[in-house]
Amino acid sequence: MASPLKQQQLINSLHTGFIDKDNISLEKYRPRLLLNNHKQGKKVLSSIINELENCDEFFFSVAFITYSGVLVLLNTLKELESKGVRGKIVASQYLNFTDPTALRKLLEFENIELRMVVHEDLHSKGYIFKKDDEYNLIVGSSNLTQNALSKNKEWNIKVSSTDKGSLIEETLKEFEQTFHNSVEVNEQWLEQYDLIYRKNKENSERVTKGELGLFIAQSPEAEYKVNHDLRPKISPNKMQVKALGGIEKVRERGENKALLISATGTGKTYVYTHTIYELHKRYGLNKFIIAVPSLAIKAGTAQFLRDEYVKRHFSDVCGYGTEIEVGVLEAPKNKKKGRSYFPSVVSDFVKGSCQNTKKIYVLLVNMQLLVVRSNGMLSRDDYDYGVEGFYRPLDAIRATNPVVIIDEPHRFSRDQKAFKVIVDEIKPQCIIRFGATFPETTSGRGKNKITVKDYQNLLYDLNACEAFNQNLIKGVTKEHFEPVSKREEKVKITSITTKDSVTFQYKKRDESTKTFTLKTGDSLSIINEAFEGITIHAIGKSTVEFSNGIQKSSGEELDVDIYMTSYQEQMIRLALERHFETEKANFCGRNFKIKTLALFFIDDISSYRPNEGR
Structure with missing residues (x-):
């Protein structure tokens, strides 16, 4: 039972909500009207998510559930599953509007019990959240759909109660009765x-109820005009249509190698994903390996393949009726002593049954893992457990007779180790390379030396110029910046004496070069007053660190006019200036606002964030 203090807080909040709005009380217990108002930034969805994140148990009773309604709660539901928070959801089969795809997605959660009312019309829209000895109840007009929770004009009331309140007792009793009289949702x-x-x-014609209480009613889309999916339809562009046709022809000729050239940004990832589905449909192939050159590309590819909208597009819109199961191979982070386990991702890939026509198994791997060495993850054979009789992962993968798709083939030249592993160890039945640029091969010597692009079974070629002409990519403008003051002064580090001193040369146009030797603690203003406040903090074997955190090596130069700001920092400053200029043009005085993004590319994560977790 709630403590006396909590009971008094609840009483005060109810007094504010129903008797005197000026009464001082805790806001979290006050009765509230929940609305969707984009001008005020209000959404019913925000309240639902907040309650879910703080509850111990939840109960939903709604008439309709759409796939988009589940998607907006997906991350929150996954978090609840990881925490072991259980929930019950009951919906209605009224008008057959509830999306079976949404129900299938909810079935994936082990912590959720899902049922459907089939013998009567359920119109309730209620959400109950339990936390310790408290309940929060949201009742109104919002179904479990994206529009109802975020966009539509909806009215919902939120009230709070202790576990001894009569209102929550009656509500829970009604929910349990409805839940008990409903049908369990299973496959x-x-x-x-x-x-x-x-x-x-x-078709919109009515028919009588059938077995299990299932019936077909007039189209609810016509009656309620509900937008089932707010995102635009995905469809292949010109390049993708032609490329897919080329792949089909290569397969018909019985070739086992092919390549596609397409300018960056034209949609190669979509093409090879579509290719996977098409090869599965036509030839029953269901084992594919996607080899990429970097961790960043691997992460982006995994995100695309796992995206719920992408899955739904290929399954429903394209009509393939199947789904890709992605296994992302990662390097082991903590090498512990003791048992050595066969990589689980490889094991799942190998065990995937070719008899399951609803599954396509994809193994996503970066080139750094495609190596053969004694302690290599895929090449070692000393695991405590194997899979299907194989103890060496590469042997197990080869046995699946996969199709290999190579992204960014210019990084996979024929003499490169990863490519040799693909050809010699995996021995796939087919290799398809997708890229904007390709490696070169050289033959002959001297005057007879010939260098050509490594093309084999080229099925499609779309260069940057043609891609631009087809409006598949946008033009790019380039801008250079000039030094801020144009004083043309530089300071160069000529030598470093370990932990002792650093020698600088001061260069200025039309003046003789001056040499300065400074030690730890000395100010750079000795060289030029522009460096006022900057001192030498530490001297290493080949580097010097300044008090502003910048490190320089022997031979590097410092720009006097911008206080040692590096070339990259100048670029960032200019980019930010241009960003806000563009943002102002795209946002002010326009009926339709355009969001402006500034992207900064780095060579490697470690160069930007060297220490993990910092």
Whole structure:
């Protein structure tokens, strides 16, 4: 039972909500009207997510559930599953509007019990959240759809109660009764409902109730004009259509190698994903390896393949009716002594059954892991456990007879180790390379030396100029900056004596060069007053660190006019100036606002964030 203090806080909040708005009380217990108002930044969704993040248990009773409604809560539901927070959701089959895809997604959560009311019309829209001895109840007009939670004109009331309150007791009793009288949602039930749902979308005629209480009603889209998916339809562009046609021709000729050239940004990732689905549909292939050159590309590819909208596009819009299961191979982070376990991602890939026509298995790997050495993750054979009789991962992968897709092939030249592992160790039935640039091969010597691009079975070629002409990519403008003061003064580090001194040369146009030798603690203003406040903090074997945190090596120069600001820092400053100029033009005085983004590319994560966690 709630403590006397908590009871008094609740009483005061109810007094504020129902009797005197000027009464002082805790806001979290006050009755509230929850609305969607984009001008005020209000969403019913925000309140639902906040309650979920702080509850011990939750109960939803709604008439309709759409896939987009589940997606907006997906990350929150995953977090609750990891914390072991359980929930119950009951929905209605009224008008057959609830999306079976949404129900399938909810079935993936082990902490959620899912049921459907099929023998009567359920119109409730209620959300109950339990935390210790408290309950928060949201009741109103919002179904579990993206529009209802974020966009539509909806009215919902939120009230709080202790576990002894009569209102929450009656509400929970009604929920449990409805839940008990409903049908458990499982794959067998969903298969039947899915047929009726699809048929219902194709025609609007009514039919009588069938087995399990399933029925087809008039199209709810026409009655409620609900936008089922706010995102635009995905469809292949001109390049992607032609490239897919080329791949089909190569396969028909019985070739086992092919390549596609397409300018950066034209959609190669979509093409090879579409290729995977098409090869599965036509030839029953369901084992694919995607080899990429870097961790950044691997992360981006994994995100694309796992995106729920992408999955739905290929499964439903394109009509493939199957789904890619992505396994991302990662290097072991902590090498502990003791048992040595076979890589689980490889094991799942190898065990994936070719009899399952609804699954395509994709192994995503970066080139650094495709190596053969004694302690290599894929090449060692001393694991305590194997898979399907194999103890060496490369041997197990080869046995699946996969198709290998290579992204950025200019990084996978024929003499490169990763490419040799693909050809000699994995021995795939087919290699398809997708890229904007390709490696070169050289033959002959002297005057007979010939260097050509490494093309083999070129099925499509789209250069940057043609891509621009087809409006597949945008033009790029380039800008150079000039030194701030144009004083043309520089300071060069000529030599460093370990932990002792640093020798500088001061250069200025039309003046003789001056030499300065400074020690730890000395100010650079000795060389030029522009460096006022900057001192030598430490001297190493080949580097010197200044008091502003910048490190320089022997031979490097310092720009006097910008206080040692590096070339990169000047570029960032200019980029930020241009960003705000562009943002002002894109935002002010426009009916449709355009969001402006500034992107900064780095060579490697470690060069930007060298210490993990900092």
